[in-house]
Amino acid sequence: MHLIEHVEENLRKRRLIPDGQTVVVAVSGGADSMVLLDVMIRLASRHRWRLVAAHFNHCLRGRASDGDEEFVRRAAAKMGVVFECGRAEVGKIAEREGVSVEMAARQCRHEFLAETARRHAARFIALGHHGDDQVELFLLRWLRGAGGEGLSGMKWRNRSPVNSKVWLVRPLLDLTRAEVEEYAKRAGLKWRHDASNDSRDIVRNRLRHEVLPVLRACQPALARTTGRLLEIIGAEAELAGEMARRWRRARKREAFEDLPVAVQRCYLRDELISRGVNPDYETIERLRLNLGVPVTVEGGKVLLRSVGGGVSELRRKALDFKQGRIEARLEGESGEIEFAGRKLEWRKFAVRHGKWPAFGKGREYFDADKVGGRVILRHWQPGDRYVPCGSRHAVKLQDVFVNEKIQSERRRQLIVATDANGEIIWVEGLRIGDAFKLGPQTHNVLEIKWK
The missing domain is CATH 3.40.50.620 (HUPs)
Structure with a gap:
């Protein structure tokens, strides 16, 4: 032609x-x-x-x-x-x-x-x-x-x-x-x-x-084959972007963490662009994988992703929150974790004859299989939410602290533990996360002790 x-x-x-x-x-x-x-x-x-x-x-x-x-x-x-x-x-x-x-x-x-x-x-x-x-x-x-x-x-x-x-x-x-x-x-x-x-x-x-x-x-047909590849990539990127925009507009939405990874990335990219931040891969991934953990970007801005996927900029007052964080692998039957000058001991064991362990001060018990092989220890961050044991709905940790009359300075010292996906399993001194409690289907128990 x-x-x-x-x-x-x-x-x-x-x-x-x-x-x-x-x-x-x-x-x-x-x-x-x-x-x-x-x-x-x-x-x-x-x-x-x-x-x-x-x-x-x-x-x-x-x-x-x-x-x-x-x-x-x-x-x-x-x-x-x-x-x-x-x-x-x-x-x-x-x-x-x-x-x-x-x-x-x-x-x-x-x-x-x-x-x-x-x-x-x-x-x-x-x-x-x-x-x-x-x-x-x-x-x-x-x-x-x-x-x-x-x-x-x-x-x-x-x-x-x-x-x-x-x-x-x-x-x-x-x-x-x-x-x-x-x-x-x-x-x-x-x-x-x-x-x-x-x-x-x-x-x-x-x-x-x-x-x-x-x-x-x-x-020899490099331009043709590359052109076809780019059209495929473009169509799939366009679909992910449209799914992210529809999710943003929806009244009833599935959890951000349940969205396909490509849709999560598109949503966060749009969030960053709307705030005048370069949506590079590293920034998007740090926000996507770290719920409630401050992320510093170009220009010294500090951003935070909420449980709903929204990105907010921390003001100077919010930066007073402690930023420490450690990831621990629960390999073997027992071990120790040091965090923020504290030592936590953990061990795993099987439920025997349907009997659960005796609860006591300074220790908590979790369904080990639901917690998984990794836990993340950190401090309270703005936007933190979780479902306390016995509750059906997520609540703001801020509201729990107010109801429990925990002083502001003390709140920043408490240890917060999450699973690998960022869901809170335990807040020191408060009820554990409902999704991780012991139940009839529990086969393996995770015990955490602290002083």
């Missing part, structure tokens, strides 16, 4: 741009954007499109950047297309804002394109990204440890990060760089070469010039 027909099929099959629309075409002057502009012009009359060629000068390469701008201006005039240009000293902006040049360039470029779309009453911006760009982005994000959402790569169509009423579309996304450049040569198109793309000091360029050739030698 001819490249023009292939792109038109992409536009039709994926419903990227309806007929009769004004379309802003982002044109850098490189081969991919020049091919995109040429193809869109050839299809414009058939689909009744009004095209606007938009070029943004980042002012990063001196005369070369100005040369790119002039090249696109002349090309647009020759092709009979409306031309719009924007420019900004991206290097200075990046320094002033304390962000990378790449991030500043992206933000400035998207702001310009969205503003151009607004002035021309356009709802679509066409971008020239192709399959090789997709592979490079996948490898970059993979090396950085991105999650499913990041690894899914660029979408055929997504909303502008600046104006949600404007759509970004990528009609060339399943074509290779070689196919794009071959079309440009046959069509007699000229393009500009960005010398910065040759520098091996940039990770993306090293991937392009050193890694991708090796991968293509193993799999």
